[in-house]
Amino acid sequence: MLSLITAIETHDIRFPTSRELDGSDAMNPDPDYSAAYLVLRTSDGGPQGHGFTFTIGRGNDVQVAAIQALRGHVVGRSVAELCADPGALYRDLIGDSQLRWLGPEKGVMHMAIGAVVNAVWDLAAKREGKPLWQLLADADPEWLVSQVDFRYLSDALTPDEALELLRRGREGAAERATELLRRGYPAYTTSPGWLGYSDEKLIRLAQQAVADGFTQIKLKVGADLADDIRRCRTARAAVGPDVRMAIDANQRWNVAEAIEWTNALAEFDPYWIEEPTSPDDILGHAAIRRGVSPVKVATGEHVQNRIVFKQLLQAGAIDVLQLDSARVAGVNENLAVLLLAAKFGIPVCPHAGGVGLCELVQHLSMFDYVALSGTIEDRVIEYVDHLHEHFVDPVVIDDGHYRAPSLPGFSAELRPATIATYTYPTGAFWAADLADADLAATVESAKELTA
């Protein structure tokens, strides 16, 4: 019987991470890691599709509303047709001329498209019985090229060039898949480096990272130069000279400031400076790169779409491309980004962390290794040890490497108990928390009245 999509079910999921200063950086002092989460319901008894946009708290409801605004394009469609050609839906969604006005291809609407498109890939991989990385690695190069929208790209990458890259990527793919299953994909960890942590916690977590097999760590910088110098010195002493230490300013600086500040930290041998300035500032990144060499320049987690990535590469503005699984319009647009990076010979070191970003992005890097760039040289996926327990198929880290997922799908599914607990504001955690806050406010105003 023909299976159809019957609904986009959405959930506003928020975790109270700000209370522990997990995830604190120079621009984001108090994030509540959140997901605008969706389930593609199907009319048969088979698997459902799961996807989400990662946000950091307020506005997660707006993101949910944006996902719901897409339902007219999705509900009633054939599951088999969607899974056979996710690119058709992707084009419909980015091509909806009325919704396009709200971007175009950026921000809330674009991330909503990414959540839905990623859910379709999750559904497709489950129905195929493969983890997504393997589905992509096994796919025909011609079909993969058909999944990419080359509009606004063809001055940097043509369909013929993409096909050639993918065909070349197939050579040796079976051997690399075996190696991937044996060894996993290298990770680096941001866990020691959050701004809100004490120096003691920084030292302890940095040494733990090395003991756990990581060969790269990352520190947040950009709030206070004297602090940064102390923290970088402390971290470098803790890990020794051979561990790569990236630094991350989370867009805090102007161009000149970025160059001066990075150079002031150069003595601690930072491997890359991440998000030195606005992700929109292509020319600014190019200037910074010229000004901070040999420190590398990395960005991407807030880069809105393939068009900006194209220009970062054309302008020679970055050394490291930090693809994000949930910022752009899903797997299809990220295929374009991976192809662009391969064309320009720039390593992709994905952004992850947050809620479920590790779970998703590992599939894209593993596909890239097995069947596109064919290498893990100078490539690492970010790893942050937060919130994995909420996923049905959480990432597994072993000796500083992501193990290759083996379950079918895109590893995007949240546990039912998580949804019941962390749905905002009605889930068990928030209902109790908001009731406590109400109670505290009542007590406070009663005190004032009786004072």
Added chain:
Amino acid sequence: MLSLITAIETHDIRFPTSRELDGSDAMNPDPDYSAAYLVLRTSDGGPQGHGFTFTIGRGNDVQVAAIQALRGHVVGRSVAELCADPGALYRDLIGDSQLRWLGPEKGVMHMAIGAVVNAVWDLAAKREGKPLWQLLADADPEWLVSQVDFRYLSDALTPDEALELLRRGREGAAERATELLRRGYPAYTTSPGWLGYSDEKLIRLAQQAVADGFTQIKLKVGADLADDIRRCRTARAAVGPDVRMAIDANQRWNVAEAIEWTNALAEFDPYWIEEPTSPDDILGHAAIRRGVSPVKVATGEHVQNRIVFKQLLQAGAIDVLQLDSARVAGVNENLAVLLLAAKFGIPVCPHAGGVGLCELVQHLSMFDYVALSGTIEDRVIEYVDHLHEHFVDPVVIDDGHYRAPSLPGFSAELRPATIATYTYPTGAFWAADLADADLAATVESAKELTA
């Protein structure tokens, strides 16, 4: 008594413009011009603030939700403090780290900030008893500089340079204000050129435009080259050689295509090619500009923020900057854009049309003429003769010029009857229309059942 903001009241207003093909172009075949409209309610009996984001239909509800997501920053604030320093609110809104994740500074969230910030300026100008253009032209240069956020701009424009530009702009301002009140600000018209119109309608409206005193018209292009050649030839013959004729591709092309297509229309002497490709493609616009000279390159209505405008100017990518009143974060960010344009010596010819964009943007150009760039040479504001009757203080066009508004405020207020009629989906028009659609669907399915 201290007046406070008591609420952000929002309205989802949609006009059924798609039924007449008003506004049809190569990317937007069937827009329903819409406004995510808001009223800042105050606790005294004085004026309220009005603002909106312009959209083209679907997703207007998402935009309304985004405006509501800002209410925690606005409700409870002192009206006097807000009006004395709109920049403080602007910084709070773009600096909300959790909401910033949804951009940053782009798309749905950023346009919502623009709507709220513009409403504050409307309120400030009403309380000052001046039209906004005059409030800005009378303001101290130092205060205007304090209204700009220079983050990510200082490699192109410093506060000192901005101050110098504004001080120079004050020289002769009184004479220019007199001239503005006498003559108005030059306009051009897009009314003849929508893609959906017949050649007869194109000829009639083009000739009418010249008779009405316009010295520039604009044609939509980009769907079909043979059609475009015919329509450009037809329009050029209708208006003669001395009227400027701009063409507008609404982002339809890749870079190479933009160059070829524009050059194929060069024999009809187009004045500028507008939005030849993605508004995100700074390097692409630079390449197109080199490839189509002497045809000028114009863009801006979809340019997301000051950072992209900065780069378009740094890269020499545009001849004409098309500022939009409701795409970026309101008057404050548009002050930055006007300052950047003045610094680089590039004329600003604002985008308008839609719902209320003419009403808003005239104030910004008039301020620029009186007290910043000091010139109207090669400057025209777009004019489209649609939907002005819905505004309390509609634009007045006389002999191809915008008359300077004289009523206090930002001309942003919709008539109560418009809100009652065009609120979606409950207003009188939509309730009746959707009931008709239900009836038609019932009749259709009854026919099928009895067939």
